Amino acid sequence: MIDFDGFQFNDLISKQIMQALGEHDQAFAEITHDQVQNRVTKSVFMACLAKMNGLAFFPKVAEFCDSELLDKCDPSTLTRGNFTPLCIHHQTLLIAVVDPWQSQADEYLASRFPGHEIVRIVTIKSEISRTIENASASAGPNQEQLESIEVEDFEEFKKDFDVTNTEYDEPMAALTAQIMSDAVKKRTSDIHFKVEKESFYYAFRINGDIAPRVELPMKLKDRIDAFLLNLMGLPPEIRSTAIGISGRFTISYFHRPIDIRYERHRTYRGYHITMRLLDKGNLNVTLGKGTLAFDDETLFAMRKVMKVPAGIIVMSGPTGSGKSTTLNAMLRELNRPEVNILTLENPVEDEVPGITHCDLRSADEFKPMVSSFMRSDPDIILMGEVRDIESAELAIEAAVTGHKVLTTVHTARASQIIERFEQLGIERWKIAQTLKAACAQRLLKVLCPYCKVELEGVSEYDRKTYNLDDSWTTQVIYERNQDGCQECNSSGYAGRTAIVEIIPITPKISDQLSKGEISPYDLEIQIEAEGILPNLRRSGLKLLKSGKTDLDAVSKVIDMSSDDH
Numbered sequence: 001m002i003d004f005d006g007f008q009f010n011d012l013i014s015k016q017i018m019q020a021l022g023e024h025d026q027a028f029a030e031i032t033h034d035q036v037q038n039r040v041t042k043s044v045f046m047a048c049l050a051k052m053n054g055l056a057f058f059p060k061v062a063e064f065c066d067s068e069l070l071d072k073c074d075p076s077t078l079t080r081g082n083f084t085p086l087c088i089h090h091q092t093l094l095i096a097v098v099d100p101w102q103s104q105a106d107e108y109l110a111s112r113f114p115g116h117e118i119v120r121i122v123t124i125k126s127e128i129s130r131t132i133e134n135a136s137a138s139a140g141p142n143q144e145q146l147e148s149i150e151v152e153d154f155e156e157f158k159k160d161f162d163v164t165n166t167e168y169d170e171p172m173a174a175l176t177a178q179i180m181s182d183a184v185k186k187r188t189s190d191i192h193f194k195v196e197k198e199s200f201y202y203a204f205r206i207n208g209d210i211a212p213r214v215e216l217p218m219k220l221k222d223r224i225d226a227f228l229l230n231l232m233g234l235p236p237e238i239r240s241t242a243i244g245i246s247g248r249f250t251i252s253y254f255h256r257p258i259d260i261r262y263e264r265h266r267t268y269r270g271y272h273i274t275m276r277l278l279d280k281g282n283l284n285v286t287l288g289k290g291t292l293a294f295d296d297e298t299l300f301a302m303r304k305v306m307k308v309p310a311g312i313i314v315m316s317g318p319t320g321s322g323k324s325t326t327l328n329a330m331l332r333e334l335n336r337p338e339v340n341i342l343t344l345e346n347p348v349e350d351e352v353p354g355i356t357h358c359d360l361r362s363a364d365e366f367k368p369m370v371s372s373f374m375r376s377d378p379d380i381i382l383m384g385e386v387r388d389i390e391s392a393e394l395a396i397e398a399a400v401t402g403h404k405v406l407t408t409v410h411t412a413r414a415s416q417i418i419e420r421f422e423q424l425g426i427e428r429w430k431i432a433q434t435l436k437a438a439c440a441q442r443l444l445k446v447l448c449p450y451c452k453v454e455l456e457g458v459s460e461y462d463r464k465t466y467n468l469d470d471s472w473t474t475q476v477i478y479e480r481n482q483d484g485c486q487e488c489n490s491s492g493y494a495g496r497t498a499i500v501e502i503i504p505i506t507p508k509i510s511d512q513l514s515k516g517e518i519s520p521y522d523l524e525i526q527i528e529a530e531g532i533l534p535n536l537r538r539s540g541l542k543l544l545k546s547g548k549t550d551l552d553a554v555s556k557v558i559d560m561s562s563d564d565h
C-alpha cells in the first residue's frame with residue numbers, strides 16, 4: 001500500500017501507481033511502496049495520478065480561483081475532502097482535486113452548483129489549503145474593529161481553540177482567533193505580545209525575521225493576557241504571583257490541530273508573551289526535499305555520517321536554525337523495522353510511525369528517562385539537546401556502549417562542539433573517541449523567483465566587507481525586491497533553505513585530537529582547505545552565485561569575516 005502526503009491507496013491502485021511512476025522515470029521502477037513518500041516529489045506523484053485518470057495536472061491553482069464560488073461552500077468540508085471549486089465558464093465548473101479516485105468532490109459541488117458540468121483537474125494537497133486560505137478574509141484585525149471591542153467577562157473556552165471560527169460572541173476570543181489564524185496563514189513561527197510604556201502590540205516572526213508590529217488598544221492588554229491564560233486553564237491571578245509562566249495549548253485551524261508553546265514573563269511595563277507555533281502540517285522533514293533540499297555533495301556527506309555504527313552525531317547552530325528538524329529527517333531515513341529508535345524531546349516535533357517518542361516534561365526527568373532508555377534495548381537515541389554535564393555524560397556513555405546518538409548543542413561553529421563538551425566538564429579524549437561527526441546548520445532565506453532583482457557584480461565595498469575575491473566583480477547575482485510581489489506576500493523572499501557544515505571525526509583525527517596534536521579549530525581550517533566537505537560559507541556563496549539567495553541574507557546567518565579560500 002502506498003501512503004503519500006496523507007493519502008492511502010489500496011493494493012490494486014498502488015500497483016498501478018508504481019507502474020506509472022516507473023514509466024515516468026526508470027529510477028522509480030526499483031523502489032518499494034514505502035520509499036515512494038521519500039523519493040518522489042509531490043509534483044511528479046500527482047502528475048502521475050492525473051495522467052492515470054486522463055486528467056490535467058496543475059501544481060498552482062490558487063490564483064485561478066474565483067473566491068465567490070468558495071462563499072457557497074463550507075471551508076472545512078473542502079479542506080477535509082481535499083478539493084475546491086475554481087471557476088465557472090459558460091455551463092462548465094472547473095474543480096481541483098487531489099485524489100482522482102474519490103467522488104465526494106463531484107457529489108458535494110454538484111449540489112452547490114446545480115446545472116453545471118463538472119470538469120476536474122489534479123493539484124497537490126497543499127495547494128487546496130492555499131486556495132481556501134487565500135479566499136478567507138482573515139488578514140488580522142483592522143483598527144476600526146479593535147476600537148469597537150467591548151471589554152466584558154468571558155466564559156471558559158475549550159483547550160482546542162478553533163481559530164477559523166468567525167462567530168465568537170466573546171470579543172477576546174474573536175480577536176485572538178483572528179490574530180492566530182492570520183499567523184498560521186503567514187507561516188509564522190512565533191507570535192509576540194508586548195506591553196511597553198505607551199504601547200501594546202503584537203508581531204509575527206516569519207522566515208526568521210520579526211515582521212512589522214500591529215498596535216493594539218491599551219485597554220485590551222489585561223483582557224488578552226487573561227484570555228490566553230484561560231485557554232490553558234490557568235487563573236488570571238497567577239500573573240501577580242508567577243514571574244515566568246510556561247504552558248501549552250492546541251488551536252484548530254481548518255480542523256488541523258496546531259500545538260502552541262506559551263511563555264510569559266513579567267516586564268517593567270507589563271508583560272511579554274511569546275507563543276511558538278508548532279505547525280506539523282508545514283514541517284518538511286525529508287532529507288533532500290523542501291527546506292532540506294541539500295545539494296548532492298552535502299547529502300552524500302550526511303548519509304556517510306549516518307552510516308557510522310556507534311557514536312555521537314552533533315548538530316550545532318543558534319536557536320531557530322532548524323537543527324532538530326534535520327536530525328528528525330535523519331531519523332526518518334534511519335527508521336527501519338529492525339532498529340529500535342527512542343527519542344527524548346521537548347517538545348516532540350515530528351511523530352514518526354515506528355519510532356518511540358518521549359517528551360521531557362521537566363529537567364528532572366532527563367536522567368531517569370535516559371537510564372530507563374538504556375535498559376530498553378535501543379539502537380539509536382535522539383536526545384533533544386546537550387545542555388549540562390549530566391546530559392553530556394549520558395550521551396558519551398550511550399555512545400561508548402555501542403549506541404548511535406543524535407543530539408544538538410548551541411554553538412556557532414561545528415568545531416566549537418568539542419570545546420563545548422570540554423566546558424561542560426568532559427575530558428577531551430572522551431569526546432574525541434565518541435564524537436563521529438560535528439555539524440553546523442543555518443537556514444538561509446530564498447529569494448522570491450518572481451520578483452528578484454538582477455545585479456551586475458558585487459561592489460568593491462561589499463567585496464572588502466565580506467572577503468570576496470575579484471571574480472565577484474563581474475559575477476551576476478540577485479537581490480531581494482524591496483517591495484516584493486503578490487507571490488511572496490511583499491517580502492521579496494520565499495521561504496528558507498538549510499545549509500550545513502560537516503566535520504567527520506575519523507579514527508586518525510580522533511587520535512590526533514586525543515593527543516592534543518591538533519586543536520578543533522585547526523581541524524576546521526584543515527577541512528575547509530581540502531574543500532571537499534560541505535561548509536557553511538561555501539554553501540552560502542554557492543547559493544548566492546546560483547541566484548537563489550542574496551548577499552544580505554547570506555551575511556545575516558554566516559560569519560563572512562573569514563577568507564574565501
Ligand SMILES: [Zn+2]
Nearest residue numbers: 448451485488
Ligand atoms: Zn515576490
